[in-house]
Amino acid sequence: MTAIGIHDIELATAHHVVDLADLAEARGVDPAKFQKGLGQDEFSFPAPDEDVVTMGATAAHRLLERTGTEGVRTLMFATETGVDQSKSTAVYVHKLLDLPGEVRSFELKQACYSGTGALQAAIGIVARNPEERVLVISADVARYEMNSPGEPTQGAGAVAMLVAADPALVEIDPASGVYSEDVDDFWRPNDSTTAVVDGGLSITAYLKSVEKAWKDLEQHGGPSISDIKAFVYHQPFTKMARKAQAHLAQVTGAELNDGALDTGSVYNRRMGNSYTASLYSALTSLLHHEDDLTGKRVGLVSYGSGSVAEMLTGIVKADEDTRRRVRDKVLGMLDGRVRLSVPDYEGLHEKTMPSADDTDTPRVTGSPFRFAGIRGRARHYERV
Ligand code: CAA
Numbered sequence: 001m002t003a004i005g006i007h008d009i010e011l012a013t014a015h016h017v018v019d020l021a022d023l024a025e026a027r028g029v030d031p032a033k034f035q036k037g038l039g040q041d042e043f044s045f046p047a048p049d050e051d052v053v054t055m056g057a058t059a060a061h062r063l064l065e066r067t068g069t070e071g072v073r074t075l076m077f078a079t080e081t082g083v084d085q086s087k088s089t090a091v092y093v094h095k096l097l098d099l100p101g102e103v104r105s106f107e108l109k110q111a112c113y114s115g116t117g118a119l120q121a122a123i124g125i126v127a128r129n130p131e132e133r134v135l136v137i138s139a140d141v142a143r144y145e146m147n148s149p150g151e152p153t154q155g156a157g158a159v160a161m162l163v164a165a166d167p168a169l170v171e172i173d174p175a176s177g178v179y180s181e182d183v184d185d186f187w188r189p190n191d192s193t194t195a196v197v198d199g200g201l202s203i204t205a206y207l208k209s210v211e212k213a214w215k216d217l218e219q220h221g222g223p224s225i226s227d228i229k230a231f232v233y234h235q236p237f238t239k240m241a242r243k244a245q246a247h248l249a250q251v252t253g254a255e256l257n258d259g260a261l262d263t264g265s266v267y268n269r270r271m272g273n274s275y276t277a278s279l280y281s282a283l284t285s286l287l288h289h290e291d292d293l294t295g296k297r298v299g300l301v302s303y304g305s306g307s308v309a310e311m312l313t314g315i316v317k318a319d320e321d322t323r324r325r326v327r328d329k330v331l332g333m334l335d336g337r338v339r340l341s342v343p344d345y346e347g348l349h350e351k352t353m354p355s356a357d358d359t360d361t362p363r364v365t366g367s368p369f370r371f372a373g374i375r376g377r378a379r380h381y382e383r384v
Pocket of ligand 1: 033198
C-alpha cells in the first residue's frame with residue numbers, strides 16, 4: 001500500500017496581538033487564571049484587511065514556495081468562519097495563489113473538525129492517484145463576546161498542508177477512530193459574528209468524544225497506546241489538551257508523555273484558538289520543538305463541537321533539522337505581530353465589517369495578501 005500523509009506544513013496568523021496580561025488587568029481578573037488556568041499568554045487578532053482567506057493564502061504561499069505546485073489538482077479549505085454563504089474561501093485563495101484552472105477548489109465545515117475531514121479526503125484522492133497532491137488549508141478567526149468567559153480564548157490562525165504519496169514529514173496510518181453526536185455545546189448562528197457556547201458542556205462533550213474515538217480506533221486496528229510517543233490535541237485553550245490527555249490516560253490506564261503537551265502548545269499559547277487550524281498548529285509546534293520524534297508514532301486528536309471527533313496516528317519521517325527549518329520564522333512571525341491596547345482591541349472587536357455594502361478597507365496587514373473591500377456586493381482580495 002502506498003504511504004500517504006503530510007509532505008510539508010506551514011503556519012500563518014493575524015497582524016495584531018492582544019497580551020492576556022493586559023486583558024486580565026482590564027477585566028479585573030488574576031492574570032494567572034488566563035496563563036495557568038487556561039494555558040494562554042496572548043491571542044492574535046485580525047486587522048480590518050485580514051480574514052481567513054488572507055491568512056490561509058499566506059500559509060499556502062509560504063508552503064508552495066518550498067514544494068512547488070506540481071501535481072496539485074485539489075485545494076480544500078476547512079473553516080467555520082467562511083466569508084460567503086455560497087462561494088468558497090478556496091476559490092479566492094486559488095486566484096491569490098495564481099493556481100492553474102485545472103484544480104478543484106472547495107470549502108468544508110464542521111466546527112473545529114473539518115481540517116481533519118479535509119486531510120482524510122485528501123488522502124483518499126492521493127490513494128486513487130498517487131501522482132496527485134492536495135493542498136489542504138485550515139483557517140479560522142475565533143471570536144466570542146467581549147467580557148464573556150470565552151473572550152481570553154479568542155485567536156486567529158491558518159495552517160496549510162501538502163498531502164502526498166511518500167510524504168517527507170508525517171506518514172498517516174490507515175486506521176482511524178471516529179465519533180459523531182448531535183450536541184448543542186457550541187455553534188454560530190448565521191446572524192452572529194460571535195459563537196454561542198455552553199462552556200461546561202463543551203468540555204464534557206470533548207472528553208467523551210476523545211474516549212469514544214479512542215475506542216473506535218482500537219476496534220479498527222489502531223496501534224497500541226504504548227506505540228504512540230506523543231499526542232497532539234485540538235486546543236481551544238492549551239489547558240484543554242491537558243484535560244484530554246489526563247482523560248485518555250485514565251481510560252487506557254497508560255502513562256502518557258506529558259512533556260509533549262508543552263512542546264505541542266508553544267504556538268497555540270500565543271495565537272489563541274484557531275478552530276480548524278488549532279490541531280495542526282499544535283502538530284507543527286510538536287514537530288518544531290520535540291527532539292526525539294523521527295521514526296516515532298504520534299497521535300492526533302481532532303474535536304469539532306456539535307460534534308465530530310477523530311483520532312489519527314502517523315509516523316514522523318523528517319529528521320530534526322528538516323522539522324525545525326522554519327521554527328525561527330514562525331517565532332519571528334509571532335514576535336512581529338503589532339500589539340493592541342485593550343481599548344484598541346475593543347474598538348476592532350465592536351466594528352462589524354459590512355458583508356454586502358460597498359466599502360474599502362484600510363491598509364494595515366503586513367501579509368502578502370489583503371482583503372481590499374467590497375464592490376457591487378462582491379469581495380475583493382489583492383496581493384500587497
Ligand atoms: N489561577 C490559576 N488558575 C485559575 C485561577 C487563578 N487565579 N482562577 C481560575 N483558575 C482556573 C480554574 O480552576 C479552571 O481550571 P480547571 O478547568 O483546571 O479547573 C480554569 O482556570 C478556568 O476557570 P473557570 O472554570 O472559572 O472557567 P471560565 O469561566 O473561565 O470558562 C471556559 C472556561 C468554559 C473554557 C471558557 O473559556 C469558554 O467558554 N471557552 C470557549 C469554549 C471552549 O473553548 N470549550 C472547549 C471545548 S469545545 C472545543 O474544543 C471547540 C472549540 O474550539 C470551541
